[in-house]
Amino acid sequence: MAYIKVNQSKVDQKIADKLQDLCPFGAFDYEDAYLSINAACKVCKICVTKGPNGVCEFIEDDRPRIDKSKYKGIAVYIEHHDNKAHPVSWELIGKAQELAKTTKEEIQAILVGSNVEHIAKEALTYGVDRVFVYDKPLYHDFNVETYTHAVEHAFKTFKSNIILMGGTPLGRSFAPRVAARLKTGLTADCTMLDIKPDGDLLQIRPAFGGNIMAKIHTPNHRPQLATIRYKMFDKPEKTEPNGKIIHVDTADISTQTNLELIEILRQPKVDDISDAEVIIAVGRAFKKKEDLALIEPLRKQLNAEVACTRPLIENGWFDPRKQIGLSGRTVKPKLIINLGISGAVQFIEGMKDSECIISINSDDDNKLFELSHYAIKGDIYDILPHLNDRLESILKGAS
Amino acid sequence: MKIISCIKQVPASSNVDVDPDTGVLIRDGNNVKMNPYDLYSLEASYAIQAKAKDAKTHAITMGPPSASEVLKEALFMGTDDASLISDRAFAGADVLATAYTLSQMIRYIGGYDVIVCGKQTTDGDTAQVGPEIAEFLGIPHVPYVKDIISVEHDALIVKSTYDDYEEIVKIKTPCLITIDKGGFVPRLPSYKRKMSFKNNKIPMVSLKDLPDQNPDHYGLNGSPTQVEEIFPPSNDMDTVTINQTPEKTADTLIDILKERRYV
Incomplete structure (x- = not known):
């Protein structure tokens, strides 16, 4: 049996506090001078590798090995x-x-x-x-x-x-x-x-x-x-x-099933963000759905697909097929502009291979900035109106 | 008819972080909530209950004793019965061991017709536990259900949504369905129910109650996958940081886009 063993002889209140701070899952209980591991333990072994020396020990599985x-x-x-x-x-x-x-x-x-x-x-x-x-x-x-x-x-x-x-x-x-x-x-x-x-x-x-x-x-x-x-x-x-x-001869393979397909209904196609070359991704900084109109001039100029993070799907603002991230789509566009997204790892994993990543966020302490080619600090509500003015004058100049 | 809902308590925010120097995880408080997809699945269980005769709903969750908070929430919303499955022997369970534990719990309750799960949890994000429970129970499953079309004496007819198509499927009971967002609007917990369940204690089931009590089949020992290491996401990006007035920022953005011939 594999498990994490706590060497109680090395445990005191200080050690217990240290381990309780270290464990990301709150899996240590310290009661009556006894340190135990509760059901919240995910066996990530951080207490073994980063904890006080020799207190927690991973005992390997001693069951028979497969060949x-x-x-x-x-x-x-x-x-x-x-x-x-x-x-x-x-x-x-x-x-x-x-x-x-x-x-x-x-x-x-x-x-x-x-x-x-x-x-x-x-x-x-x-x-x-x-x-x-x-x-x-x-x-x-x-x-x-x-x-x-x-x-x-x-x-x-x-x-x-x-x-x-x-x-x-x-x-x-x-x-x-x-x-x-x-x-x-x-x-x-x-x-x-x-x-x-x-x-x-x-x-x-x-x-x-x-x-x-x-x-x-x-x-x-x-x-x-x-x-x-x-x-x-x-x-x-x-x-x-x-x-x-x-x-393969399929004659002896079970055909048993309790499912019966009655009908397949095609869904109207939405533009697929997986294959988009330019994407504008919007996040939680947008306070209401109407404010998405702020990105319209930029979207037109770039001929971009609009995608979003999970919270906006949960708000019901977008079709779920527009979500970037592990529970949504993986995208690899030439250009992605992230507006007001702090960047949960699930989102980042869904777009980190994009060729050029520009991110705008009012809080510069965010994960996404570290993974962007251009990290722009600022409030989208301040920046976008100015950007739209610039785009408008460029359009006028061109015509 | 008996409908069992499998629900889970998840962290309220995903802001678990890693100290880049020590590699140690930093928690952002201990806030927890019910997995959002489980709100839809509970609502789906009530929809089935409304379409069936004399149906009872029963919510279960696996986790530490504090996880029974989500069971209370289910009771306040409208679920008839709830039980917690908790045991130190379950620590370190991966998808297979989690699904096996829940399937054993469902066998312990017995007499079920429909198992309802959320499509996925927002912490694990795997969407695998539901189908694995169905396989362990030897019953069929349909994922991503958005509509219960009808409830027959030995089957359900459901609508299930994939990426760009939908399927209408007849699934024989006992069966398992997982519920996607969009088809069911979760109700709020009722104050009246809250009052009537005030002194209700959620029963706790542990390993010694289950049909299979072999500890080798649960927790870390029953888990084929193991975490070898956890680490912060890699980062070798050269980032240009821009922190200017909004006007200047707009100019800079235009320059970047011009340089790449988008403007």
Whole structure:
């Protein structure tokens, strides 16, 4: 059993106070000269690494280890809609190839659907070594239950070390189902991935609802499962196909389901901020919805898409598809202008790869400033009217 | 019909920070609130209750004893029953261990027809716990539900919203649904209910009550993923800082945009 051990002989009131201050989760209780750890502990081990020397100790798990050499290959689940693969699948194949340089593993793709041969062939053009195809009419529409049966079969048959899935709405509902079926770990929306020579995947993402990154691993379970948002990684170059398509016999795979799709309704398209070249992102500094009119001249001049932070979605000012961040979209525009955004790590992770980041905020003690090319201190309500005047006179001068 | 809502207490602000020199986390107070998505899911549980015959709602949460505050809030809003699941053995639980613990709690309560969860929490932001609970219980799930179209004797018909499409799905009970923002308007806690629950103590369930009492399946030991390290986000950006009068700032901005040929 793994746990954090408190060496009580070294604990006094002072040490206890120190640890209570250090723990970000308030997990230490000190009562009757006994320091205990309560259920709020997230085992982040900060008390072990940064606490008073020798007081807290991490006791490693002594349960039997799995034989990791039995699991090989980095697999990508190919998500598809309307006979077309979702591009996040190709981005993940590109990342898998990078990771495989360290471990010399095969790149695999798992494809479930009906009449999807063309998608399997396309996967080969991105350098996949083997595509495992589960093709039958039953799989025509995505069904989280029948597709979980198929991916379970794929893992049990091909014993992949890692399975990566797109952090799309579909992937975010499907991946946890697969993880629980295979009784393994799953890290959602990783912003970075790395791998150790023994094949352990390092899954990096913002954590604990704050401006903290966590490096997460899955030391004793396989497969290692992670979801990654669309646009987080680059799409690889196409190459001469050199891999194989494996048609898997689906006859013995369970078809059991308690879900019945009645109808799919297309949503009216909104302009997708994921592909925008110029974005104006607005945050909480806007006091009312009407004030968004202040950005209109700049938006027109830049031909920009307007995006926002989560609080404005919660206010109901925007369609949720306009949200930048881990729970929204990842964007990589040429220019992004952040207006009145203090920059929660979730937001920053969703736009930090933009080519030019300009941020305006009245409070200069904010995370976003450190990650901006231009950090402009000032109140948007003071600056925007002046900016609009300038833009107007430029327009007049031009005409 | 029995409807169980899984809710969670989350930090009220995301201002947890890291001291750049020591790498130590700095908390911004201890303010907590109910996960916003759970307000919608509670409201969805009342919508199902209204459409079903003799339905009872029951809210559960996993966390330290202080987390029972959110259960009280649920009772004040309109939930019939509430229980807390708390045990030191659950410390350090990742998604799998959390979902397993909640699924065991749901089995302990028993007799359920519908489990309702918020789409995600605002602290973990994973949206994974709901679907994993469904898998552990061996029941179907539908994510991102925005409308309960009808409640039948052995099924629900729901509308679920993905990025650019919606699905209408018939899901057999027992089942689990996760609730997205937008379809349900959460009611305020009622003063009358607050008064009537004043002396109500929330029952606490611990590991010894669950069907599976093997501590290896819970908390850190039941968690396949482990945090190896926490660190502040990296920063190797050369930032140009501008702090001028609003007029000058507007000029500077125009210059930056001109330089990049946007103006």
